[in-house]
Amino acid sequence: MANALPKATLVLGIGNTLLTDDGAGVHTLSHLRRSHADLTGVCYVDGGTLSFVFLDAIEGADGLIVVDAAEMHVAPGTIRRFEEEEMDRFLRAGRRSAHEVGLADILDLARLRGWRLPRRALVAIQPERVGWGDAPSPAVARVIPAAAETVVQIVMGWRNAHRGVRTSRARQGPPSPEKTT
Numbered sequence: 001m002a003n004a005l006p007k008a009t010l011v012l013g014i015g016n017t018l019l020t021d022d023g024a025g026v027h028t029l030s031h032l033r034r035s036h037a038d039l040t041g042v043c044y045v046d047g048g049t050l051s052f053v054f055l056d057a058i059e060g061a062d063g064l065i066v067v068d069a070a071e072m073h074v075a076p077g078t079i080r081r082f083e084e085e086e087m088d089r090f091l092r093a094g095r096r097s098a099h100e101v102g103l104a105d106i107l108d109l110a111r112l113r114g115w116r117l118p119r120r121a122l123v124a125i126q127p128e129r130v131g132w133g134d135a136p137s138p139a140v141a142r143v144i145p146a147a148a149e150t151v152v153q154i155v156m157g158w159r160n161a162h163r164g165v166r167t168s169r170a171r172q173g174p175p176s177p178e179k180t181t
Contacts, residue, residue, distance in 0.1 A: 008041060008042070008043050008060070008061055008062055008063075009041055009042050009043070009061065009062065009063035009064070009065060009119075009155055009158070010043050010045060010057060010058060010060075010061035010063065010064050010065070011029065011032060011042055011043065011044050011045065011065045011067065011151055012025075012029075012045050012047045012054065012057075012058070012064065012065070012066045012067070013025040013026045013027075013028055013029025013030075013032075013044070013045070013046055013047060013066075013067045013068075014026065014047035014048065014049065014050045014066060014067070014068045014103070015027075015047075015048075015049070015068055015069055016048070016049050017134060018132065018133075018134055019130050019131065019132065019133070020127070020128075020129055020130055020131055020132070020133040020134075020135065020136055020137060020140075021069050021076075021125075021127030021128055021129055021130055021136050021137050021140045022069050022127065022130045023069075023134075023136060024067070024068070024069040024125040024127065024136055024140050024144070024147070025047070025066070025067040025068040025069060025125070026046055026047075026048070027136055027140075027141075027144050028067045028123070028125070028144050028147045028148050028151070029044055029045075029046055029067060031144050031145060031147075031148045032044055032148045032151060032152075035145075035148060036148070036152055039152065039155065041155075042155060043057075043061070045057060047066075050102075050103065050106065054106065055106060055109060055110060055113075058106060058107075058110055058115075059110050059113065059115045062119075063119040063120070063155075063158060064119070064120040064121070065120070065121045065122075065123065065151055065154055065155070066103060066120075066121070066122045066123070067122075067123045067125070067147060067151060068103070068122065068123075068124060068125070069124070069125050069126075069127040069130070069140070070090075070122075070124035070125065070126070070127075071126070071127070072124060072126050074126050075126065075139075076126055076127065076128030076129075076137065076139035076140065077125070077126060077128065077139035077140055077142060077143045078125070078126040078143075079123065079124070079125055079126075079143055079146055079147050079150055080123075080124045080126075081121060081122070081123050081124070081150055081154065082121065082122040082124065083119075083120070083121040083122075083154070084119070084120060084121075087120055087121060087122045088104075088107075090122065090124070091103055091104035091107070091122070092104055103122075107120075119158050121154050123147055123150050123151055123154070125140060125143060125147055127140060128140060
């Protein structure tokens, strides 16, 4: 089933929107809901500060894309995508978010319960600041549309891989306007 097209790709935006840039994942999710509401086979979920209540949703997904603020020691607003084992290595390198339960903890518990890993990716956004405030910093706010497009590129890349179309991350542009099912 490794090459099967995901029936439902779960896009999980996590973060606290009351802590400025920590809410980057949730703000990106809101942007996706507005700009790509008709993207078929995708379920958008606001994960807030993440907890074990999302375990069933994660286990039921055939593909998982998480969007979150993450400390990567790069310029504020930098977006990085981590897929499959690269995502696992990044998450295991240390606690990089302030959420009550780490994403690595949730994925480990799912594995213990017999979850077979679907296609998975993390879209990480480097915060500028995390403090009280209900809006992201200008550096992070500016890249939210690009983070959303990164999510769409991942979904489209998985669909193309299912069809046998070869894509390169470096050359992969925005999704085509034609609707795919």
